Amino acid sequence: MSRRARVSQKAGLSPGTAVFVGEKKTEEVRITVIDYDAENHETKDLKKIEECYSYKEKSTVTWINVDGLHEVSIAQDLGKCYGIHPLIIEDILNTNQRTKLDIFDDYIFIVFKMLTYNGKSKALDMEQVSLVFGENFVITFQEQGKKGDTFGPVRERLKNNKGKIRKMGADYLAYSLIDTVVDNYFTVLENIGEEIEDMEEKLVTNPTPQTLHGIHTLKREMIFLRRSVWPLREIISSLQREETTLIKESTNIYLRDLYDHTITVIDTVETYRDMISGMLDVYLSSISNRMNEIMKVLTIYAVIFIPLTFIAGVYGMNFNTAKSPFNMPELNWYLGYPFALGLMAVVGISMLVYFRRKKWM
Numbered sequence: 001m002s003r004r005a006r007v008s009q010k011a012g013l014s015p016g017t018a019v020f021v022g023e024k025k026t027e028e029v030r031i032t033v034i035d036y037d038a039e040n041h042e043t044k045d046l047k048k049i050e051e052c053y054s055y056k057e058k059s060t061v062t063w064i065n066v067d068g069l070h071e072v073s074i075a076q077d078l079g080k081c082y083g084i085h086p087l088i089i090e091d092i093l094n095t096n097q098r099t100k101l102d103i104f105d106d107y108i109f110i111v112f113k114m115l116t117y118n119g120k121s122k123a124l125d126m127e128q129v130s131l132v133f134g135e136n137f138v139i140t141f142q143e144q145g146k147k148g149d150t151f152g153p154v155r156e157r158l159k160n161n162k163g164k165i166r167k168m169g170a171d172y173l174a175y176s177l178i179d180t181v182v183d184n185y186f187t188v189l190e191n192i193g194e195e196i197e198d199m200e201e202k203l204v205t206n207p208t209p210q211t212l213h214g215i216h217t218l219k220r221e222m223i224f225l226r227r228s229v230w231p232l233r234e235i236i237s238s239l240q241r242e243e244t245t246l247i248k249e250s251t252n253i254y255l256r257d258l259y260d261h262t263i264t265v266i267d268t269v270e271t272y273r274d275m276i277s278g279m280l281d282v283y284l285s286s287i288s289n290r291m292n293e294i295m296k297v298l299t300i301y302a303v304i305f306i307p308l309t310f311i312a313g314v315y316g317m318n319f320n321t322a323k324s325p326f327n328m329p330e331l332n333w334y335l336g337y338p339f340a341l342g343l344m345a346v347v348g349i350s351m352l353v354y355f356r357r358k359k360w361m
Contacts, residue, residue: 015087018072022095025127025144029068035060036158038167043159049077056081056137061170063138063158065151069093078139082107084132092130092141099231101238107134108246110174110235113228114142114150114181117191124188124221126228129181133174134246140177150184151177171251178236179258185229185265189272192221196275203279207286215279222273229269233262300360304351308344315340 031046037060046052055062066074072093079089088109091097102109110131118125127149130141142149154176157165165176195218202211236259240252247255315336333339 015090018076018086018089018093020070020072020093022069022093022128022143024068024070026068029066029071029074031074032065032067034063034065034155034158036166037061041158041161041166043155049074052078053081059136061136061138061173063140063173065140065142067142067144069095069141069143075141082132082134082137082139084109084139088132095128095143097128097130099228099235101235103238103242103244107132108174108239108244110178112178112181112232112235113224115185115188115225115228116150117188119191122195123217124224126224131174131177133170136170138170138173138177150180153180168251169248171247172254175251175254175258178232179254179261182232182258182261182265185225186261186268188225189265189268192218192225192272196272196279199279200282203282203286207283207290212280212283215276215283219273219276219280222269222276225269226266226273229262229265233259233266236262296360300355304348307347307351311340311344311347 031049031052033042033044033046033052033055035042035044035055035058040060052064055064064078066078069075069092075089075092078084079086083106085104088102091100091109091111097111099113100109100111112129112131114127114129116125116127117123127143129149132139140151154165154173157163157176165172195214199211199214199218202208202214236255239247240255240259
C-alpha cells in the first residue's frame with residue numbers, strides 16, 4: 001500500500017523530480033568509499049556525503065557505494081557533485097525501474113537486478129542496483145547493501161590486490177561488479193535446479209496440492225530470472241558496440257566473456273522453464289491417473305457386488321407357497337443359508353480371479 005502511495009506522489013511532478021519509490025530495506029543509509037590505484041588502497045565508511053567530494057579530483061579510481069535509497073538528498077548531492085543528470089537520479093530512486101543502459105559523454109548509467117537465493121524460505125530475494133561510472137569513478141546505489149549483495153569478492157580482490165583489478169581503470173571495476181552479479185545467477189540456478197529435482201521426485205512418488213504450489217513458485221522464480229538476465233544481455237552487448245572513451249579496448253575482451261556468461265544463464269533459464277512446464281503437465285497427468293486408478297478400484301468392487309446383490313435380492317423375496325410350482329425349496333432347507341453365502345463367495349472369488357488374469361487389478 002505504501003508503495004502505491006509513493007508512486008502516486010510522482011503524478012503531475014516535473015521530470016527529474018527526485019522521489020523515492022520502493023520499499024525501505026535498511027534503516028540507516030551507509031556510504032562506503034574504496035579509493036585505490038596500483039600501489040595504494042583505502043576503504044572508509046563516511047558519515048556525511050560531503051566527505052566524498054574530495055575524491056573527485058584525485059587521479060585514483062574511487063568506488064562510492066550507497067546502501068539505502070530512502071534519503072533522497074544523498075543521491076541528489078552526489079549527483080550534483082559528479083554531474084549526474086536529474087533524470088538519472090530519478091531513475092536511481094525508483095526501485096521499480098527496468099533494467100536499462102544510458103550512455104553520456106562523461107559517464108555511463110546502468111540499472112540491473114541482483115538476485116540471491118534464500119535457503120530458509122527457498123525463494124529469490126531481488127534487489128535493484130544502479131551503477132554510474134566515469135573516467136575514474138564508480139558509484140553504486142543499492143537498496144539493502146552489504147547484508148545481501150554479491151560484491152564481497154570484488155572488495156576482497158581490491159583489499160588484497162589480487163588479479164589485475166587495481167591496475168585497471170573504473171571501467172574494469174564496473175565490469176567486475178556486473179560479473180559478480182552474473183556469476184551469482186549461476187549459484188541461484190544451481191539451487192533452483194536442486195528444487196526442480198526434489199519436485200520431480202515428489203511428482204513421481206506422491207503428488208499433492210503442495211507440490212502444485214511449489215511448481216508455481218518455481219515458475220514465478222524463473223520469470224524473475226528471465227526478466228533480469230535478458231535485458232542485461234542486451235546491455236552488455238551495447239557496451240561492446242558503443243564507441244566511447246569510457247570503456248577501454250583492454251576491457252572489451254572481458255565484456256565479451258561476460259556476454260557469453262549471460263547467454264549460458266539464459267540457456268539454462270529456458271531449459272528450466274521447459275522442465276517446469278513439463279512438470280506441470282506431469283502433475284496434471286499424475287492426478288488424472290491417480291483418479292483413474294481410484295475409479296478403477298471402485299468400479300471393480302461395484303462389479304463384484306452387483307451379482308452378490310442380485311443373489312441376495314432373489315433370496316430376499318421370501319416366497320414360500322407350497323402349492324406353487326415356483327416354490328423356492330431353499331427357504332425350507334436346513335443348509336439354505338450357508339448355501340446362499342457360499343454361492344456369493346464363489347461368484348465373488350471367481351470374478352476376482354478373472355480380473356487378475358485380465359490384469360485389470
